[in-house]
Structure formats: C-alpha cells, structure tokens
Amino acid sequence: MKHRTSACEEQLVFLYRSPEDETDYFTERNIELAKRLALLTGRRFVSEFRSDLEEAPPDAFWFLHGPITPVEARLIGLRGQDFFGGVAERIHAQKSVFHTPLRGSSAIPETFPSSFTNYLLHQGILLPGYTAFTRLEAREAFERLQGAGYRVRFKSALGAGGKGHGIVDTRSTLESKMSRITESELHTYGVVLEANVIGPGGVPPESLSGGWIEVDGRTYSYVGRMSFIPGSPRSDYVGTEIYIGRGSPDKLRPPTYRYWLPLLRMLCAFREANRLLPSFTATRCNYNFVRGYLDHVVAHRQERDTGVVIGATEPTFRAGGATSAELLGMEFLDNNLDVELFHLRSQQLWGKDVNVPAGQNVRVIYEGLSTGKDGIPLPASATVEIIGSRRSR
Structure with a gap:
C-alpha cells in the first residue's frame, strides 16, 4: 500500500470492545474490518481486546467497536490518532447534540456541548426541534412544535437504528413514549423532539x-x-x-x-x-x-x-x-x-x-x-x- 512505513509495520492492531458491548454480528464484522484496515496501513491485526479481562498492550493501534470516553482512552494508553473511531464524552456521540435545549432550562448536564450546538444552529444545519432533559420540558417542546404547525417526531437519544423513534400527535402518545425513558437516561442524555420530515406524497x-x-x-x-x-x-x-x-x-x-x-x-x-x-x-x-x-x-x-x-x-x-x-x-x-x-x-x-x-x-x-x-x-x-x-x- 502507498502509505506503509516501517513504524506502521511494527504496530499491532487490536479491536477494542467495552465490557458492556455484547458479542454479535457487529463484533465479528468489525474484526474483519480491523484486519482490512491493518492490511491497508501496513500494520498487523492481533485480536479482540477486553479491558475487563486483559492489560492493555503498549503502543497499539486501536480499532474501536464504539466511541470511547477520554477516561477509557487513557486507561488503554491510546495515543494521538493511533485509532479508528472516536474519543468523546458519551453525550457528544448522541443525537441530542443536534438540538438546543429550551431557553432557560436548568436541567442541562455539564457535559452538554452548548457552544457546538449553537454553532450548528446558526449555520442552519439543524431541523426545527429541541432536546429536553425533563418530562416537563418534553411536554413544552412538543407544544411549541405543534403550535408552529409541525408534526412532531420523538427520538430516544440512545435509540440506534430507528429504535425509540416515532410520531407523536397527541400528549398521550408523548407520555407513552416518555414512560419508556428512565430518569437517569433523561437527565444524562435527554430526548429529542423535532419537526418530522417526509418525502414526496x-x-x-x-x-x-x-x-x-x-x-x-x-x-x-x-x-x-x-x-x-x-x-x-x-x-x-x-x-x-x-x-x-x-x-x-x-x-x-x-x-x-x-x-x-x-x-x-x-x-x-x-x-x-x-x-x-x-x-x-x-x-x-x-x-x-x-x-x-x-x-x-x-x-x-x-x-x-x-x-x-x-x-x-x-x-x-x-x-x-x-x-x-x-x-x-x-x-x-x-x-x-x-x-x-x-x-x-x-x-x-x-x-x-x-x-x-x-x-x-x-x-x-x-x-x-x-x-x-x-x-x-x-x-x-x-x-x-x-x-x-x-x-x-
């Protein structure tokens, strides 16, 4: 490959999986992808690594099964950009950062990146909507969006692949969706209510x-x-x-x-x-x-x-x-x-x-x-x- 170096050839590639991640198809697929990335960059893939079972190898290149926190990165000795994936606070990797909280909210967690979200808002990238961190805020966000004439889509911040999504046309539907969100998830990551988007017809x-x-x-x-x-x-x-x-x-x-x-x-x-x-x-x-x-x-x-x-x-x-x-x-x-x-x-x-x-x-x-x-x-x-x-x- 065009960008192999002697330094790369000495570096070992490990698939990093957090202890809470289950072994499934995606783990097996990611192992194959890690092998392909190692071949592409002139490195050598070794194995999957579990932080709860093993001591981190020194000077490794990490293929991350999912984004990890800065604390996890330090624990495994991740250096610079010797990895494939992302190092971020957990809320930064969730869809809740794509909407601003209601003005005056007192429930915004310290890790919420307000400057990031406000920048995107001013760039016109975000759909009409809000991130809510309490049940009362979710009800108010719903009423504001409905009052502006939009059909409202509800999203669980942690719901991947469309899980935890759905149209909410009534307060009772919203309450039903909210009943599946734990207090811990709500206060840490929030929920998203935004204008629904449809295709032609x-x-x-x-x-x-x-x-x-x-x-x-x-x-x-x-x-x-x-x-x-x-x-x-x-x-x-x-x-x-x-x-x-x-x-x-x-x-x-x-x-x-x-x-x-x-x-x-x-x-x-x-x-x-x-x-x-x-x-x-x-x-x-x-x-x-x-x-x-x-x-x-x-x-x-x-x-x-x-x-x-x-x-x-x-x-x-x-x-x-x-x-x-x-x-x-x-x-x-x-x-x-x-x-x-x-x-x-x-x-x-x-x-x-x-x-x-x-x-x-x-x-x-x-x-x-x-x-x-x-x-x-x-x-x-x-x-x-x-x-x-x-x-x-």
Missing part, C-alpha cells in the same frame, strides 16, 4: 450520510445514500451507496454535485464545530441526514415552508454499515493515483433465504451468523460491490 424521506476518515496523515471524504428494508429480521438498514475521494469534504466532487452540495457544506461546518467539543478527537466522523419536506399539520401548512430541507439526525464515531465500502475505496484510491473518485455499494443481508451477491466486482467482507430480533441465530453477510470510478482530469 408522504413517503419516507431520503436517508443520506457523509463524513471523513483520517488515517496516517491522509484524509478521505465520502457521501452516500442509505437503503432500508422495513421488517428485516435483524436490522432495517441494509446498506449504503457511496462516493469516496481524497481530501476533506470541500474537495469532494461527486456526480450530480448540485444535489450533494448542501450536504457537503454541512460536513464542512461539522469539521469546524468539532473543534468546540472538549476532549474530542475522531478519525472516522460520520453524520446521517434526512432530505425531504417538513411535515406540517394541514391547517398550518405554509407555502414558504414547502421547499426541500436537509437536516442532520445523528453522529457516528465508529465503524458503521458503510465502513466496508469506505475502507475498500481508500485501498483503491491508494493503489490508483490517477483515479479521484470511487463509487461503491455496501450491503448487509440477513435471513435464511438471503443470497450473497457474487461477481468479480463483489468483495465478501463477512459471512456467518447473527442474532435476529427474536433471539434466534440466522445467516448474515456483509459485502461491497464496486460500481465505478472517475479518473482525475
């Missing part, structure tokens, strides 16, 4: 993503469109089609550039805003977005609000569903200096009737078993398909 909005990866002094940026299959036995998310190139997001030029330009501008704003997060550092920064129309209660619909909006919905500072495509794209970019952009599709499939894609343009990242929503093991696979590339002009 009321269909679900487009789900987009974008971000950047920094490894050994090199930066790669990407944008993508996510795919979902509702009712899938393991996860509704099934993959992302990405464009990846060298450099920071402002250098990326995907096809239909005008379509992607608002999202690319948002990624540039995130790079600036991240400087405002204390004790934060990340080598993979991914952000999810929705693209569509603000969902109004019919009686309040206003012509000025019927344009397309893009709103940030969730940050991710760990390996994600598209990371297999990201790493393969990085490898191709390193080995093909005359190519400026690669187009790839990641796919994760579940169930006994799933056929793993085949062909010379398909790479199988993982094939094995996963645990379904009902707790029963079922076949699972993660693959990447190479769709195309664009040479430098």
Whole structure:
C-alpha cells in the first residue's frame, strides 16, 4: 500500500470492545474490518481486546467497536490518532447534540456541548426541534412544535437504528413514549423532539450520510445514500451507496454535485464545530441526514415552508454499515493515483433465504451468523460491490 512505513509495520492492531458491548454480528464484522484496515496501513491485526479481562498492550493501534470516553482512552494508553473511531464524552456521540435545549432550562448536564450546538444552529444545519432533559420540558417542546404547525417526531437519544423513534400527535402518545425513558437516561442524555420530515406524497424521506476518515496523515471524504428494508429480521438498514475521494469534504466532487452540495457544506461546518467539543478527537466522523419536506399539520401548512430541507439526525464515531465500502475505496484510491473518485455499494443481508451477491466486482467482507430480533441465530453477510470510478482530469 502507498502509505506503509516501517513504524506502521511494527504496530499491532487490536479491536477494542467495552465490557458492556455484547458479542454479535457487529463484533465479528468489525474484526474483519480491523484486519482490512491493518492490511491497508501496513500494520498487523492481533485480536479482540477486553479491558475487563486483559492489560492493555503498549503502543497499539486501536480499532474501536464504539466511541470511547477520554477516561477509557487513557486507561488503554491510546495515543494521538493511533485509532479508528472516536474519543468523546458519551453525550457528544448522541443525537441530542443536534438540538438546543429550551431557553432557560436548568436541567442541562455539564457535559452538554452548548457552544457546538449553537454553532450548528446558526449555520442552519439543524431541523426545527429541541432536546429536553425533563418530562416537563418534553411536554413544552412538543407544544411549541405543534403550535408552529409541525408534526412532531420523538427520538430516544440512545435509540440506534430507528429504535425509540416515532410520531407523536397527541400528549398521550408523548407520555407513552416518555414512560419508556428512565430518569437517569433523561437527565444524562435527554430526548429529542423535532419537526418530522417526509418525502414526496408522504413517503419516507431520503436517508443520506457523509463524513471523513483520517488515517496516517491522509484524509478521505465520502457521501452516500442509505437503503432500508422495513421488517428485516435483524436490522432495517441494509446498506449504503457511496462516493469516496481524497481530501476533506470541500474537495469532494461527486456526480450530480448540485444535489450533494448542501450536504457537503454541512460536513464542512461539522469539521469546524468539532473543534468546540472538549476532549474530542475522531478519525472516522460520520453524520446521517434526512432530505425531504417538513411535515406540517394541514391547517398550518405554509407555502414558504414547502421547499426541500436537509437536516442532520445523528453522529457516528465508529465503524458503521458503510465502513466496508469506505475502507475498500481508500485501498483503491491508494493503489490508483490517477483515479479521484470511487463509487461503491455496501450491503448487509440477513435471513435464511438471503443470497450473497457474487461477481468479480463483489468483495465478501463477512459471512456467518447473527442474532435476529427474536433471539434466534440466522445467516448474515456483509459485502461491497464496486460500481465505478472517475479518473482525475
């Protein structure tokens, strides 16, 4: 690979998993991704590491199963940027940082990054909405959004993959959602209430993503469109089609550039805003977005609000569903200096009737078993398909 060094070749790669993380498909997939990253950077993958069972190895390169806190980073001796993932206070990696609390709130936790959120608000990146840290605040946020004419979406801050989400049209529906949130979770991470976004004709909005990866002094940026299959036995998310190139997001030029330009501008704003997060550092920064129309209660619909909006919905500072495509794209970019952009599709499939894609343009990242929503093991696979590339002009 183009950026191997003798120092890298002496460095060992470990998958770091917190004690509370369960062993599942994602652990097995991340082990395969860690092996691919080690090969890409000229390092050597060793094994999974559990901080509750082992002493941290010195001078390691860490592939993080999930974002870890600055305290955890110090405990394992993580240095500089010798890792893949993110080091952040737990609330900084939750969707609650994408909305401001109600003005005058006295329940905001000390770790909430108000300067970060206010910066994004002034950049026009955030959807109309609030983060609430008490049940009373959640009710007030709901009433304000309804009063402004929006249908309201409720989100648990810790709910990943759409869990803990839902439309709340009435106070009783809100109370039902809130009853599933513990006091500890509410006071520490909050809940999100925001204007719902829909696609044309009321269909679900487009789900987009974008971000950047920094490894050994090199930066790669990407944008993508996510795919979902509702009712899938393991996860509704099934993959992302990405464009990846060298450099920071402002250098990326995907096809239909005008379509992607608002999202690319948002990624540039995130790079600036991240400087405002204390004790934060990340080598993979991914952000999810929705693209569509603000969902109004019919009686309040206003012509000025019927344009397309893009709103940030969730940050991710760990390996994600598209990371297999990201790493393969990085490898191709390193080995093909005359190519400026690669187009790839990641796919994760579940169930006994799933056929793993085949062909010379398909790479199988993982094939094995996963645990379904009902707790029963079922076949699972993660693959990447190479769709195309664009040479430098």
